[in-house]
Amino acid sequence: MAFAEARAVCPTLRAAPADVHEDERLLKALADWCDRYTPLVALDPPRGLLLDVSGCGALFGGEESLVEGLVEALGSHGFACRVAVADAAGPARALAWFTQGGVAPAGSSRDLVARLPVVALGLDEAQRTALLRAGLKTIGATAARGRGELAARFGAKMVATLDRTLGHDDPPVSPLRPAPRLMVERRFAEPIATVEAALAALAALADALCGRLEAAGLGLMGAEAAFFRADGRVTRVALGVGAPSRDPRLLLRLFRERLDALADPLDPGFGYDLLRLSAQTAEPLVETVRSFDEGAAARAELAELVDRLAARHGRARVVGIRAVDAHRPERQARFEPAQTGGFSEAAQAFERDDGPPRRPLRLFPAPEPIEVVAEAPDGPPARFVWRRASHSVLRAEGPERIALEWWRPGGAKPTRDYFRVEDEAGARFWIFRDGLFGREIEHPRWFLHGLFA
Structure with a gap:
């Protein structure tokens, strides 16, 4: 309704100019907050979020409990929301916007969506008007017509939207962050209020994650620790290593280095109610017999030093020299992050014999x-x-x-x-x-x- 009519109904109504950028920032912050329910969270602008909770209901006592807890938690932060759970993303979106929400029984999503008005398809005004003039007032009535007929009159894009809304076509969710390779987490009945307790829990998670990596025959290359505060703030700390590893002590030591170097120190606030440790990238790792070669031991110590320096100062600030296949001498080496292994390869670019070097090192x-x-x-x-x-x-x-x-x-x-x-x-x-x-x-x-x- 017009603002004057709304003010007549509610004299205390206040108006504020819209800020699209602030709305986007707030929506991304809410997506970070919802990451505690599932790592697969996607934006559905301008005011929606899409969560892939497949298999996550058991962690919350069922999907109904998950929905109730989500609505209650968002309400405690001042947000009113409707949540719908369905077999596919399209039906869930339509049910959340045009019903009271809730969990749709398995196999019933299409029947529930078919009863909704055509406005639930999210089409533009011209297409909605054309559907209504054709006597197609509900999604079910529209779906009953032939796809060729609909495509000829309203376009292939409209037919694709109809199939997505009904769940016939269910494209994969594009999460705000890439899904981790492996993940372990720990929830607390009462929030933990000290950094020391959080690090102790992180050590236990590191043991669990490295155990899962060993069972999968993988080694960690990049990891992320997420600290979820009870007030909704999420702190993420990421790091990488130069060679695949599944040593929990090394992982915890690197996280300590990274946390000590944060410009904004870790602040528990009202406490952490969830900690999550993810393996963002992993590669196959085969255990080998430990060598007594002094050179191998020295290389391992150097690699660990590089990992610690990169964790404290940042990957881009710890660089090495990598040989490049080029004719010009000035282009035969370049600086790269030392964790890529380039710190030990520069010497191979310069041939030596029993006499003096053929080229200067610098x-x-x-x-x-x-x-x-x-x-x-x-x-x-x-x-x-x-x-x-x-x-x-x-x-x-x-x-x-x-x-x-x-x-x-x-x-x-x-x-x-x-x-x-x-x-x-x-x-x-x-x-x-x-x-x-x-x-x-x-x-x-x-x-x-x-x-x-």
Whole structure:
């Protein structure tokens, strides 16, 4: 009704401007809160939520008890709601919006939905008016007509909506968060009010989760701990590991590191009534015989150190070097999160023999231009000037010829001839001539790319 008519009926009625973004934020917060009933929660904007509670009723004493508890809990937070449970998502949505809700007996969803008016299909105004003019006032009367007839007059989209509402077509729920691979949780009759008690419960959950991982032959790669407060607030703490693991002590230690590093410390408030530990990602893990190799032990200790640093400072802040298959030396390594295993691979990109290394381990951010005097146009340098300092070359090795990638944007690049040179002070440099003399360029330029330690 118009606002003036509503004010005449209820003089104390107050009006406030609508805020779509705040409504969306509130709906997502309610979805987080409903995560205590099932991990499969999807948004049904603008004012609905869709929960896949298949198999969850037994945890609450049956689906009727689950619905009663949900309505009562939301009511205690100031929300009025209607909840309907049906065999499929479409019938549940229609029953929640256009009936008093409740649990539909198994197999009765279609009959209940068939009695509803066509407005329950959620069609636009033009299609609703067309259905009513055709004498189709209920969903059942509409469904009784041939699908070809309906599609010809109202379009295939309307027929698809009708099938979803009746439950003939039940697409999978797209939850707000991906469903965990494995999950364990613990509910408390009375909320626990201390962080220490929550960590003790988390330790028990870690033992249970690792036991389930072992039974499935899996190892944990990413985990999330969710702390559900009695007032509805949910705190989620996620972490990852570099190698598949099912060690509960390591998992608990990493969570402690992560919790200690939180900018907003864990606050029990009125207490936690539910704790959940989920394996977000897992990979097959086969137990192997423990090696007495000192190198294997050192690698295991390094991997654990990386996991602890990543848990405390964040995965993106603990990086390593990974070798890349590229022609240009400056592109043959890149920084990646150390938990991917890249921290131990950089050395493989540099070939070594019994003599000195062929390439420096560290390069300049960009090659620096130098002035060179060479005995021959295509020979090694005899003297060069770098950063206004002159260096006389006593020894030179090379060239190492590198042809750059012609397929990259910008066309073909000049060939590089790299030399390892040593000056009179014993300092060793890695320099290159950019372009082949007489074939690619008339006057090649020289650059210094790195220093040997």
